[in-house]
Amino acid sequence: MAQIPMRRLKQGQSAVIASISAQGELGRRIRDMGLNPGTSVKIQGRAPLNDPVALRVRGFTLTLRNSEADFILVEVE
Amino acid sequence: MAATLALAGNPNSGKTSLFNALTGARQHVGNYPGVTVEKKEGFYKDNGFEFHVVDLPGTYSLTAFSLEELVARNYLVTERPKVVVDIVDASNLERNLYLTVQFLELGLPVCIALNMVDVARRDGVEIDEKRLSSLLGVPVVSTVARSGQGKRELMAAAAARAHEISEPTSFSISYGDDIDRALLEMGRWIEEGSFLSGRYPSRWVALKYLESDEEVISEGRSADAELSAKLETKVRAVASHVSSTLNIQPEGLIADHRYGFINALLKRGVIVRRYDENRIRLSDKIDRVLTNRFLGPLIMAAVVFTLYQVTFSSSETPIGWVESFFGFVSGLADTYLPNGLLKSLLISGIIDGVGGVLGFVPLIMFMFLGIAILEDTGYLARIAFMLDRVFAAFGLHGSSVIPFIVGGGIAGGCAVPGIMAARTLRSPKERLATLLTVPFMNCGAKLPLMALLIGTFFSKHEGLLMFLFTVLAWLGALAVAKLLRMTVVRGAPTPFVMELPPYRLPTLKGLLIHTWERTWQYIKKAGTVILGISILLWAMMTFPGLPQNTRLAFETAERNLLAAAPAHVKDQMGLENASPEAAALKQELERLRAEEAEVALRNSFAGRIGSFLEPVSRWAGFDWKINIALVGGIAAKEVVVSTLGTAYSLGDVDPEESASLSETLAASPDWSGLLALSVILFSMFYAPCFVSVVCMVRESGSWKWGAFSIIFNTTLAFSLAVLVYQGGRFFGLLGG
Numbered sequence: 001m002a003q004i005p006m007r008r009l010k011q012g013q014s015a016v017i018a019s020i021s022a023q024g025e026l027g028r029r030i031r032d033m034g035l036n037p038g039t040s041v042k043i044q045g046r047a048p049l050n051d052p053v054a055l056r057v058r059g060f061t062l063t064l065r066n067s068e069a070d071f072i073l074v075e076v077e
Numbered sequence: 078m079a080a081t082l083a084l085a086g087n088p089n090s091g092k093t094s095l096f097n098a099l100t101g102a103r104q105h106v107g108n109y110p111g112v113t114v115e116k117k118e119g120f121y122k123d124n125g126f127e128f129h130v131v132d133l134p135g136t137y138s139l140t141a142f143s144l145e146e147l148v149a150r151n152y153l154v155t156e157r158p159k160v161v162v163d164i165v166d167a168s169n170l171e172r173n174l175y176l177t178v179q180f181l182e183l184g185l186p187v188c189i190a191l192n193m194v195d196v197a198r199r200d201g202v203e204i205d206e207k208r209l210s211s212l213l214g215v216p217v218v219s220t221v222a223r224s225g226q227g228k229r230e231l232m233a234a235a236a237a238r239a240h241e242i243s244e245p246t247s248f249s250i251s252y253g254d255d256i257d258r259a260l261l262e263m264g265r266w267i268e269e270g271s272f273l274s275g276r277y278p279s280r281w282v283a284l285k286y287l288e289s290d291e292e293v294i295s296e297g298r299s300a301d302a303e304l305s306a307k308l309e310t311k312v313r314a315v316a317s318h319v320s321s322t323l324n325i326q327p328e329g330l331i332a333d334h335r336y337g338f339i340n341a342l343l344k345r346g347v348i349v350r351r352y353d354e355n356r357i358r359l360s361d362k363i364d365r366v367l368t369n370r371f372l373g374p375l376i377m378a379a380v381v382f383t384l385y386q387v388t389f390s391s392s393e394t395p396i397g398w399v400e401s402f403f404g405f406v407s408g409l410a411d412t413y414l415p416n417g418l419l420k421s422l423l424i425s426g427i428i429d430g431v432g433g434v435l436g437f438v439p440l441i442m443f444m445f446l447g448i449a450i451l452e453d454t455g456y457l458a459r460i461a462f463m464l465d466r467v468f469a470a471f472g473l474h475g476s477s478v479i480p481f482i483v484g485g486g487i488a489g490g491c492a493v494p495g496i497m498a499a500r501t502l503r504s505p506k507e508r509l510a511t512l513l514t515v516p517f518m519n520c521g522a523k524l525p526l527m528a529l530l531i532g533t534f535f536s537k538h539e540g541l542l543m544f545l546f547t548v549l550a551w552l553g554a555l556a557v558a559k560l561l562r563m564t565v566v567r568g569a570p571t572p573f574v575m576e577l578p579p580y581r582l583p584t585l586k587g588l589l590i591h592t593w594e595r596t597w598q599y600i601k602k603a604g605t606v607i608l609g610i611s612i613l614l615w616a617m618m619t620f621p622g623l624p625q626n627t628r629l630a631f632e633t634a635e636r637n638l639l640a641a642a643p644a645h646v647k648d649q650m651g652l653e654n655a656s657p658e659a660a661a662l663k664q665e666l667e668r669l670r671a672e673e674a675e676v677a678l679r680n681s682f683a684g685r686i687g688s689f690l691e692p693v694s695r696w697a698g699f700d701w702k703i704n705i706a707l708v709g710g711i712a713a714k715e716v717v718v719s720t721l722g723t724a725y726s727l728g729d730v731d732p733e734e735s736a737s738l739s740e741t742l743a744a745s746p747d748w749s750g751l752l753a754l755s756v757i758l759f760s761m762f763y764a765p766c767f768v769s770v771v772c773m774v775r776e777s778g779s780w781k782w783g784a785f786s787i788i789f790n791t792t793l794a795f796s797l798a799v800l801v802y803q804g805g806r807f808f809g810l811l812g813g
Contacts, residue, residue: 001376005354019324020329023326025142025569025572026569026572026574027139027326027328027329028138028328028332029572029574030572030574031143031329031332031333031336032137032138032140032175032332033137033172033176033574033576034171034247034336035171035574036332036333036336036337037333039336044361044364045186045368047366047368047462047463047465047466048368048369048370048371048373048374048463049463049466049467050466051465051466052462052465052466052573054364054368054462054577057171058169058171058354059168059169059170059171059172060169060172060579061360061364061576061577061578061579062574062575062576062577063458063462063573063574063575063576063577064572064573064574064575065465065469065482065572065573066782068322068572068573068574
């Protein structure tokens with residue numbers, strides 16, 4: 001299992017969150033929305049300019065900017 | 078007194094639908110004290126139950142990071158509603174319960190409305206509400222808020238909950254050994270010291286200290302500095318321990334454990350899924366088209382353009398009605414009142430002022446209806462998603478596009494609804510930067526002046542120039558937004574960690590209530606202030622009036638003119654097909670009156686300001702006539718053309734038919750293409766009209782920002798105008 005930043009996930013790819021290094025407001029927002037270590041996510045799509053990204057997590061769709069996804073490390077099969 | 082019931086829950090959980098279903102049209106919209114967060118209240122009465130219903134802002138959590146969350150939390154803690162109805166989206170249970178758990182930790186009397194059970198069922202999700210109720214220890218009632226299904230059962234359960242006379246239910250989650258032990262110890266200190274006593278449960282205070290909640294910690298410091306310091310020391314010790322052993326901060330650990338608790342709870346037979354929870358749903362299929370790399374932007378452009386068209390074209394007719402009504406009233410006053418100050422005040426100050434306010438109403442109504450449709454269907458979130466990359470570069474937010482477009486991003490909009498449309502932005506800094514820059518767009522009221530000057534001096538390139546000025550408005554607004562975000566509104570961008578809600582069909586009732594309440598708010602709040610300022614501006618353009626001898630001189634001249642004319646000529650003056658002599662007499666009289674108006678205007682306070690400013694405004698090429706027209710433009714931009722007409726002794730000039738003014742300007746030695754360009758630039762960027770300023774003040778919650786926009790924008794506009802005018806003169810361009 002390789003750990004990569006979430007930004008590098010491709011469309012349709014699934015992964016499990018390994019760690020989140022964001023602090024303060026961003027860290028809280030990310031965790032409050034259910035992106036916690038051990039949660040599985042799937043890239044649902046990207047905005048026309050490639051940023052932000054839409055993820056499927058815990059049964060709903062969440063958006064975040066690439067610069068914010070950089071704080072999240074994921075494990076891929 | 079009916080018991081207070083607070084409605085709380087996630088955004089998009091159907092909270093507003095439930096509020097509408099419970100209170101119907103009996104609702105009142107205001108603001109929470111001191112902040113711009115909307116507070117909706119209503120009344121429920123049925124089946125022997127009565128409630129005063131308060132709709133709290135929709136939130137995902139209860140941190141101190143966002144204004145909405147803080148407002149909701151403070152309301153719950155200080156107002157202590159008898160019952161908190163927590164609306165939980167059954168099709169999105171896990172994330173919704175995250176907030177529920179926080180309510181329970183606060184020791185609130187919660188009653189869960191398990192909403193959208195129909196949607197959940199369609200998605201293959203079955204929820205055992207009895208099991209959920211017994212595991213959480215709170216009543217759970219299934220509802221479908223859109224149709225009102227389950228409403229009465231919910232209110233019965235809420236009433237039972239409200240009348241329970243018992244200790245707040247104790248509810249606690251295990252956060253792992255390290256945190257749990259710290260919570261116990263800190264909780265004991267808090268209880269012994271009666272720290273923040275009575276306001277919050279002791280364990281909750283300890284939890285907030287561990288979460289580094291600034292609000293609670295600063296409250297604690299002012300209540301008992303010593304104990305607060307002791308708690309903070311403990312938190313630091315725990316933090317360094319967990320960060321060295323688990324590589325995480327306590328607040329992260331707490332959030333992760335909350336989700337862990339919910340996950341475990343759901344696995345105990347609460348939820349049965351027939352499909353994989355991350356399977357592709359209808360909404361996702363729609364998104365594949367609507368946010369597609371190529372189709373997405375095209376469809377979005379079409380939708381935004383349609384919103385714009387519908388807003389401005391459908392409001393045309395009702396605006397016409399409002400205008401003709403006020404024209405009629407004004408005509409009545411003109412006919413039946415004796416000439417004088419009272420008549421002038423009534424017509425130019427009050428009727429025009431009220432008419433001005435109400436003239437915007439149809440526009441605002443259609444704009445809010447359009448936005449309500451975009452918002453309620455879920456498409457607005459997609460617009461933000463697709464455009465965020467562009468707007469984030471300027472320190473704004475993807476949702477900023479709607480205020481800009483409505484405000485005149487497609488020439489001919491209106492800044493007033495544009496500023497109000499900025500409400501849809503949930504990020505405070507981005508919102509402020511947006512509403513401060515919306516007035517740079519070329520609103521419909523700026524167009525007559527632009528059309529007049531372009532038509533007079535650059536008639537060959539009319540279309541091209543109009544387009545270039547629209548582009549320039551966008552560039553100016555974005556550049557200023559970036560500047561503001563780096564200076565007075567600086568700060569890290571608000572995270573774009575947002576939900577893309579599933580597409581839904583809006584309900585007619587919801588749309589109508591939404592539209593009406595916002596429109597009414599505009600009429601009520603803006604109306605009173607605007608009327609006052611309108612009267613003030615009227616006074617500035619009217620007083621002190623002409624000196625006695627000047628007025629007498631004009632009166633004598635008029636009398637002499639009439640006395641010299643034969644009686645049969647005078648009798649013919651009012652007729653359609655008057656003789657040439659009568660027409661000439663009439664024209665001469667009008668010229669005399671226009672001249673009197675010019676002298677009076679020059680002598681008025683506004684005129685004196687115009688003359689006073691002349692030495693400075695000369696740098697941009699403006700004489701007193703242009704100055705006074707631009708000062709008048711602060712009342713309403715469409716006034717610029719008519720005031721310019723008065724200043725050039727042309728009497729009242731209809732902004733739509735300004736041919737005579739155009740001829741005068743073209744012939745005037747004072748005017749050149751360069752001056753026209755300088756005036757256009759200034760008029761695009763200078764102080765917003767006062768209706769806009771009043772709206773900005775209301776939306777930003779402070780007069781400071783209204784004053785800022787007047788001063789900053791005027792300075793910016795003047796610098797641009799001077800730069801262009803002096804540059805043009807230096808290089809001898811455009812006849813300068």
